[in-house]
Amino acid sequence: MYPSKTRFSMRVTGLVLLLALLLSSVAVAAPEPQRPSITAASAIVMDYDTGEVLYEKDADTMRVPASMTKVMTAYIIFEELEAGRLTLDTTVPISAANAQKSRDGRNYPASVPLTAGSKVSVDTLLKLILIPSASASCIVMAEYISGSESAFVQRMNETAKRLGMTAAYENSHGAHVHYLTARSQAILVRAFIDRFPRILNYTSLTGVTFNGKWYPNTNKLLPGLDYAYEGADGFKTGTISAAGYCLSATAVKNGRRIISVVMKSSNDRTRHTDSTALLDYGFAMLEYQSPYDDVAYHWCREDVADLKELGVELHAEGDSFRPDEAVTRAEFTAMLYTALEQSGTLPPEPALPEEPAEEDETAVPEPVQPLFYDTNGHWAQDYIEKATRLDLITDTDGYFYPNRLITRQEMMVILDRCLDLPDENGLGFADDGDIALWALEAAARTSAAGLFQGGSGNALRPLSTSTRAEAAAVLNRVTAML
Template sequence: MYKKLLAVFVAAVICMSGSIPCALALSFEAASAFVMDGDTGEELYSYNGDVARVPASMTKVLTAYIVYQELEAGTITLDTPVKISHNVAVKSRDSNYPTAVPLTEGATYTVDTLLHLIMIPSASASCIAMAEHISGSESAFVTRMNATAKELGLNATYYNCHGAQPNYITPRSQAMLTKIFIDTYPDILRITSKSGFSFNGTYYNNTNHMLNTMAPYEGLDGFKTGTISQAGYCVTTTAVRNGRRVIAVVMKSTSDAQRFADSRQLLDYGFDQIQKRDASRASTSVSVTTQLDSVRPYQPASFTVQLNGVSAAYTAKAQWYVNGEAVTNYGNSNFQVTANKTSTLNYTLRELTGDTLNVAFVLTMPDGTEKRVDTSVPIEQRPISYTGSFNIRSAQVYPGKTLTVTVDVTGENEIYRVQLPAGWQWDGQSIAGYSNDAFTILNDKASSQYTIKIPSDAQPGTHTLAFFVGPADSTGVEQLVLSADIEVVPLESLEEDALEETVEVLENTEAA
């Protein structure tokens, strides 16, 4: 409890800077808590939200979700009869499988009836009945549960389909699962919103007492409780007010009554946060604070925007665009918006595609509305270019010998760092292992060295050794090609002094 209060206090201190919503008003007993905007999936509050804990009968949410998958696939209907096995009949009377709602061996019950028993009184044996009907056995069904959890991106591990024994899931993932369930199969709310269910002459209260024995919570329409000794008291609740849904997860609270008191606080907090964040989204504006007067190819350009009018922190989707195209790695579907926050695009133009570079920053709210800013800068119509030189222009060698060639590249572009494709070629063909997609030119200077061994079977005659910088068909850079003529002569034709030198340098001038 001390650690939780300390965490809430720290959050309250931090919230004064506007970086997170203030949580000082919260005081709950749960070991973990998570609050989600049920419409957008936005995190509204988290305390140990990513710690995997025992969910107890909240396990039944995934079991019911898979039942609805089968309903959607058409393999069953709500009226499909499910026959009760001896195994299920025995466990339906076993207090180790809460809640013990007796089922008759050999009898059949509809899928809709079993769903009501699973989600309202939390009948564990009814889960096993559906597991056997769908997968043939509970173990096979649990395998599907874990595969489904992985597909949904949940941090969860299941060993049974009912929660009477431990499984593990984080509060965040339990909230995610609940949102996915409601979004995909909203019919589940028809069941979870009921205060109770009559079966075989007995009325069973919904274990979510905020629907019956406790003061009702405005807008509440479910969702699921869970209690075993290893789990403490857990509950996932959800409610709708003014067209907005909040999902709250409480794990390992201290008593039956306390978990609902915790939930009531968290739901209130969630609706309060949605109201504040909606107002903050409405008042947000975006302005450009930094950009260059003009850009040219391969000259790094930076654009910075600032978010103004943010009264409460929230999340939104953010994306930078250049000439109407989204810039790779400059988008964030969970962008954290805080007061006076900035975002910077570092962009390098590579082609001369027009007279202006059109840049936009777009902040997309959960309801689809946008806050955006657009700006344009002129493009200088001059590609970058370089000159260079070999240390030789031509050479005479014989098979089996080596030749070391160096090249120096210079320019007058006044660009600190440029990376271009470059490489060595022999008679127009790239030399394996001697190409670089990002050859670096610093302060308009670079050099490269290549040592070639003349093959022993090289044909006599003149060959071309070349070094290129830049793509051949770019409008943003003029390709530089440097070459030297390499004459291969038979070994026996060389004089003794030529053998000692190996290479005769005939001329040391620029080549292009």
């Protein structure tokens, strides 16, 4: 007897649903993001944390930056603030010549009128430079800092060279023609945020009031403006006829920052839509290139990716690396052993004892005992025992404590045993006194080699347990020096 049509349809539907459920459980690799179609003549997008260039288009051609020049002017002002030669409350006198330039919109565009004989604070001048892009305010600060704009421009070019930029500045404001590359502008923005993160307090402002007039920010990617981009908090536009429309921008998503630059766009709309496309692509590439789902926007992404590509045992759980979990002794040992193994730098195995001339064929072989009482059947047993036989770690009381969390000073001692480090002293941290005597020499050598660095308040934190992310960063530094 054949099933009815209704029952047959129900069975087919059930099979289809079952197949769909099975297929949905299969992990499918995400496709590589499609490269953006950028209309600007030059463009670049950079990962702030690593400096990795995620996309570029003619990024090394010298082009006119227009008012993006003001980023370098502001950078030098911040250097003066850092050195204590200026404060934000320092008042700067406005000369008659600069007051006239501030009203000369033809030769010094983006004019914000200043009053001759008045004094304006550095804080206010920074806002005028970075938000409505006031050109004369740049000259005011240049002359105050260096005595003349030409001397200030010389410092701009010296600073650019020090930062690794390709630039030829000829003025402090960009209202007149000079040249740099899109890559150089991205390098400058990255260096600025890294050294002086307080700059974002200025570049994120949507406008400023001066002498009773409201001046909007020309970067319209900021919240509430025409081309608002989620997470955008700066940076700087530039527009003159020789430059077209330029924009350097930055945004943060899930704790990761991207920097973009476009130069010589055809209009204000396209410089913003190009920048949006670049930022979207940059964040998409972070996710696509991520070795694990939970490090796509984590600071350890590149370290973990490098170790995974090398073939290091990272003890991941599927698509999860768990970067902020504390690392165990077993995990660190497995990571270290395989990092040395894949780098071809494992020490030679000790020579085996000579076999007796004659063997008693009737003797019953003794069972092989694990090196440690508490590692038998552990996922890392093989790595732990191999590392012990190579004297990378020591056998003390017959217990390894594989699931115990490892401290930074324990990691220092283990690495000092593995590596032939120069006998140098890299200490000088605020908490050097916390280092145990048995770890002191190892801490001195490993910190001198740059394997361990101080954190907040220049603290080494030798007694603190390390996260899996920190362990990955340390071991990636190890593989880089092998």
